[in-house]
Amino acid sequence: MAIKRKGAAPIIEIEAGVRFSKSPSLYEASPFVDRYGQYRHSDWPGKVKTEADIIAGGREEARVHATWPAPKGYDKYGGRTDTGWKEKGTGFFRVAQKNGYWFLITPEGKPCFYTGLCTVEPGVGERTPVNERLYLFDELPPRTGPSAGAWARNLWGDFSGIEYVSYYTWNVARKYGESWPEKSAASVRERLSKWGFTGLAKWVSGVPNVPYLPYLAHWDVPNLADHPDVFDPAVRKVFADSLKQQMGDGIKDPWIVGWSVGNEYPQIIKTAEIRSILTMPGKVPAKRALIDHVVHTTYNGSTEDAGKAWGLGPTGEDALYEGHPDAPAADIEKMRRYYQENYYAFMRDTVQQNDPNHLYLGCWPVPGWWENDEDWRITAAYCDVMGFDRYAATFTEPYLDKLIKEGNKPILCGEFAFPPYYDGMRGFGRYSTIYSKDDADAARYYRTWMKDAAANPYCVGVCYFQYRDQAITGRGPGRGEVLVIDENFAFGLVDVADRPKWDLVTAVRESNLAARVDRFGHAGIELKSK
Structure with a gap:
């Protein structure tokens, strides 16, 4: 190492040698775990x-x-x-x-x-x-x-x-x-x-x-994107039947503090999930429900105004459903919250209908x-x-x-x-x-x-x-x-x-x-x- 000065500020020069070697493979370094x-x-x-x-x-x-x-x-x-x-x-x-x-x-x-x-x-x-x-x-x-x-x-x-x-x-x-x-x-x-x-x-x-x-799961319930389509009556029935079966005789068990469904981040409805749903066919119940919600709450029921805002041009209801709306972030967030509210309400209501205690x-x-x-x-x-x-x-x-x-x-x-x-x-x-x-x-x-x-x-x-x-x-x-x-x-x-x-x-x-x-x-x- 050498120190040189240029004016009042020192300049430090450092020389170092570096040698590269191949890291050992897992097999060469194994076993990693002892018998305990x-x-x-x-x-x-x-x-x-x-x-x-x-x-x-x-x-x-x-x-x-x-x-x-x-x-x-x-x-x-x-x-x-x-x-x-x-x-x-x-x-x-x-x-x-x-x-x-x-x-x-x-x-x-x-x-x-x-x-x-x-x-x-x-x-x-x-x-x-x-x-x-x-x-x-x-x-x-x-x-x-x-x-x-x-x-x-x-x-x-x-x-x-x-x-x-x-x-x-x-x-x-x-x-x-x-x-x-x-x-x-x-x-x-x-x-x-x-x-x-x-x-x-x-x-x-x-x-x-x-x-x-x-903990109650929904692994046996089909997902639309990342979550079940709770706007679809057929999916709701499968979901409700699954929760009821899992709860079983637990509804009589005094040792249960309380029920929960799902766990942590996987239960959050994501922005990307909503955008994915909007690319699906128009017959998908969740897509129709999300579009309807925002059309009525943001655009006063005007499909023409919604179509303009979503890059589809002035259009009717069927065209909104069948199109791929490029909705602005505020509309996507409103859809996300609406999906999440309905998803959480369905799980709570189903659990409480089976077990009000x-x-x-x-x-x-x-x-x-x-x-x-x-x-x-x-x-x-x-x-x-x-x-x-x-x-x-x-x-x-x-x-x-x-x-x-x-x-x-x-x-x-x-x-x-x-x-x-x-x-x-x-x-x-x-x-x-x-x-x-x-x-x-x-x-x-x-x-x-x-x-x-x-x-x-x-x-x-x-x-x-x-x-x-x-x-x-x-x-x-x-x-x-x-x-x-x-x-x-x-x-x-x-x-x-x-x-x-x-x-x-x-x-x-x-x-x-x-x-x-x-x-x-x-x-x-x-x-x-x-």
Whole structure:
């Protein structure tokens, strides 16, 4: 390096040599995953080296749990029994407001601030696809014996024969042996209680008689562009029948907090979707309905004026339907909102017609993962409780506070998390919107988040995503010579060896229990026992 001066400003010249070399192929660097589902190419404190480490983790958990008493002062659904405030028990969850603060009311009529946990399925971890990339794995679980349940085929609605394995399930089988399904189910129940959770959240199964938030899908309903054509009576019938079948006997289940249909961004009607519909044949019911709506609300019923504005020239109704309107952005947005209003209204009305007793929570939009803020307003208009997901460092921020107040509905966060990245040393991905350095850093985020959620007058609860870490090679579906397929983040409260992350779990317990008490203090409700 040489420094030269020209006048008063120095000029720095730097010489460097660069050598390029071919990066190793996946095959040359494999295997990436050890026999316990961990990253092979680095080491860290607490990494599992033998099966004895997994079993020792179970003993440590029993020791810690013995020092943590179970929460007291709650009914079986998580409602406080010591407030002096009791609503009428209806046999189902509902909401009520007290001193300006919203609360869930349990089936027994007790007020509740809900703390939930996502993706709980005892002993079952998210499986990773193995087709055409077997070389990534040092060893795969036996297909017979206790580990047989680690294998699966044709998941995620893909029926192309893809095989999957769960190292988490294999490790649970190592931990408990043949009786792993029963013992892991008992472990889940104890963890939920000891860690301060009211119950479960989304994506759960296998834990009866615990509150939960079931998810209804519409994979079996035909889409027009990205969503079902709810303006088509035939599609409406298929959609309604599907929802009714999925709900089944759940309409009688007091443990269900509320229903939701779909999840996050895929449930948003997009601008591009509307433009695509406008290129379809004129007989498509959605196209006709969208055109009719804007013709009557913007152009006072004049097809000639609409045709001029849309580049079709003065024209009649049939020509509008059969043409390919190049509508201005304001008209496209009006169509988009109209479609979204009808779509959300149909889902809400169908769910409530089948089940008038349970809450309807909407479709969990993520603030910012949408076309514009109107998507929050429309969602809030068509639900009992505004369910949303949020991956951010804070529970709310000014623009979201404004939307919450405008909606004037109780809110429930269905997913939040701060997945540790561990400086990339453990093979996990770095989440794009929010991540933490390690478990202790995630614990700091969690404490702040829970404190803020409990203080928010509209919030009736929050749910953490998720129970256990994802596979470092991804959760699928897919195949081929790639290292990661879909998500591979360290979201979990437990690792791939079913061991609690104690720095995080300790904060989770303390924060959950504090929030379930502090909520009442914020509302000016005195508890007889804390």
